[in-house]
Amino acid sequence: MEENVSLPPVELGPIHVKTPVVLSPMAGVTNWPFRVLCEEYGPEGLYVAEMITARALVARNPKALRLCRFAPGERIRSLQLYGVSPAIVEMAARIVVDEGMADHVDLNFGCPVPKVTRRGGGSALPWKTGLFREIIQRVVKVCSEADIPVTAKIRVGIDHDHETFLQAGRIAQEEGCAAVTLHARTTAEYYGGHSDWSRIAELVEALDIPVFGNGDIWSANDALAMVRETGCAGVAIGRGCQGRPWLFADLRNAFAGSDERMEPTLGEVGRIIMRHAELLTEFYDGDETMAVHDLRKHVAWYLKGFPVGGGVRRAFMECEDLGDVRRQVDSLDPDIPYPRAVEDKPRGRVRYAKKVHLPYGWLDSQELTEEQRRTVISADPLDASY
Numbered sequence: 001m002e003e004n005v006s007l008p009p010v011e012l013g014p015i016h017v018k019t020p021v022v023l024s025p026m027a028g029v030t031n032w033p034f035r036v037l038c039e040e041y042g043p044e045g046l047y048v049a050e051m052i053t054a055r056a057l058v059a060r061n062p063k064a065l066r067l068c069r070f071a072p073g074e075r076i077r078s079l080q081l082y083g084v085s086p087a088i089v090e091m092a093a094r095i096v097v098d099e100g101m102a103d104h105v106d107l108n109f110g111c112p113v114p115k116v117t118r119r120g121g122g123s124a125l126p127w128k129t130g131l132f133r134e135i136i137q138r139v140v141k142v143c144s145e146a147d148i149p150v151t152a153k154i155r156v157g158i159d160h161d162h163e164t165f166l167q168a169g170r171i172a173q174e175e176g177c178a179a180v181t182l183h184a185r186t187t188a189e190y191y192g193g194h195s196d197w198s199r200i201a202e203l204v205e206a207l208d209i210p211v212f213g214n215g216d217i218w219s220a221n222d223a224l225a226m227v228r229e230t231g232c233a234g235v236a237i238g239r240g241c242q243g244r245p246w247l248f249a250d251l252r253n254a255f256a257g258s259d260e261r262m263e264p265t266l267g268e269v270g271r272i273i274m275r276h277a278e279l280l281t282e283f284y285d286g287d288e289t290m291a292v293h294d295l296r297k298h299v300a301w302y303l304k305g306f307p308v309g310g311g312v313r314r315a316f317m318e319c320e321d322l323g324d325v326r327r328q329v330d331s332l333d334p335d336i337p338y339p340r341a342v343e344d345k346p347r348g349r350v351r352y353a354k355k356v357h358l359p360y361g362w363l364d365s366q367e368l369t370e371e372q373r374r375t376v377i378s379a380d381p382l383d384a385s386y
Contacts, residue, residue: 005224007255010210010233012178013149015076015104019043020234021223021251022181022212024153025050025080025106028297029242032071033279037272038241039074041262042248043255045234046078051108054083054092068101069283077101080153081139082108084121085377086131090138097146105143107136107177109168110153112187118357120376123155123187126168128368131376133171140176149178153214153236156199158356159188162363165199166206173209181212181236187356191239200230212236218346220247220254220261239346243301245272266306267334273302277325288321295325305339308332 010020023030023038025048035047049067056064070077079102083089089107096102109132111122118124126132140150152172157163169180182203184195195215204211210233213226218240226235241247246262253260264272276298280291299316312328319325359376361369368376
């Protein structure tokens with residue numbers, strides 16, 4: 001067994017996070033059905049909704065409103081907002097506060113996806129320190145009226161010649177953020193290689209507020225190692241739980257000092273797939289087709305490593321309603337053991353270093369020019385997706 005690692009509770013304003021383990025927001029993944037599955041297995045941590053585009057929320061975009069929903073049993077309603085216009089992000093925060101949508105607001109400054117960074121958003125934004133400060137300032141002011149804590153998700157920087165994490169962490173702390181999460185890669189590194197946990201340790205040393213570490217936690221033992229190596233106050237889990245909501249049971253056990261780990265058989269995984277399909281149907285207001293289409297990516301992750309064959313995988317991809325899913329689940333051999341060979345291996349997107357897409361002249365200065373301000377703010381997206 002790994003050496004015991006202490007992970008004391010974290011206080012985020014009025015919110016007591018008993019075990020500071022976080023389900024990171026992931027687009028198309030962490031809607032409430034998946035959050036419910038993770039939380040049922042896991043400790044009393046934070047299970048964060050997928051990113052909501054601020055302008056879409058302000059425009060009352062139906063997709064954005066759907067993504068803002070929480071299940072009745074979710075203990076802490078954590079919502080993540082994204083935007084590049086301070087006024088629009090402030091308006092979105094005002095809606096969250098006035099309509100009692102959430103107990104905790106996270107701000108996305110970590111997304112490396114080109115369609116976000118080319119607008120100056122996500123992990124590109126902290127380079128412009130004034131804009132970064134203004135967004136946090138405005139959101140904290142609005143949320144503080146309702147005693148709603150605000151946190152920020154950041155990366156190391158745009159690349160290693162343009163690192164921002166220490167400066168961004170200090171600004172977030174100065175402007176009233178309750179905690180910061182650091183994904184220990186640059187934008188240019190995307191999801192490739194291994195994240196540099198030493199940068200998390202640097203940020204822990206530099207700040208007084210809690211720092212959550214993120215990047216390459218594929219198993220509970222990885223989480224223990226990150227805490228041991230960095231001194232972070234908590235861990236944030238992204239791709240490692242895709243197709244494995246039970247990873248949060250392993251995390252609960254690990255931080256309680258137990259070496260018990262879940263290794264579900266294919267039959268047990270099939271039952272989880274079916275429950276996930278039923279929860280998604282509820283999420284989509286009874287629309288089984290939308291639910292089952294959403295389920296497809298999850299099924300690919302659930303079945304990763306199991307020797308089921310391409311025909312079975314294709315059959316799941318062709319499902320159109322709950323009956324189809326149930327028939328495929330019933331056809332699985334329930335006794336096939338969990339494939340231990342993949343249990344601590346990378347999952348989801350594994351994309352390597354790539355060109356970073358930024359607005360014209362973005363790296364010329366850390367100050368936002370008037371032309372950039374006009375361009376970036378007018379380009380703030382109207383949809384609720386990446």
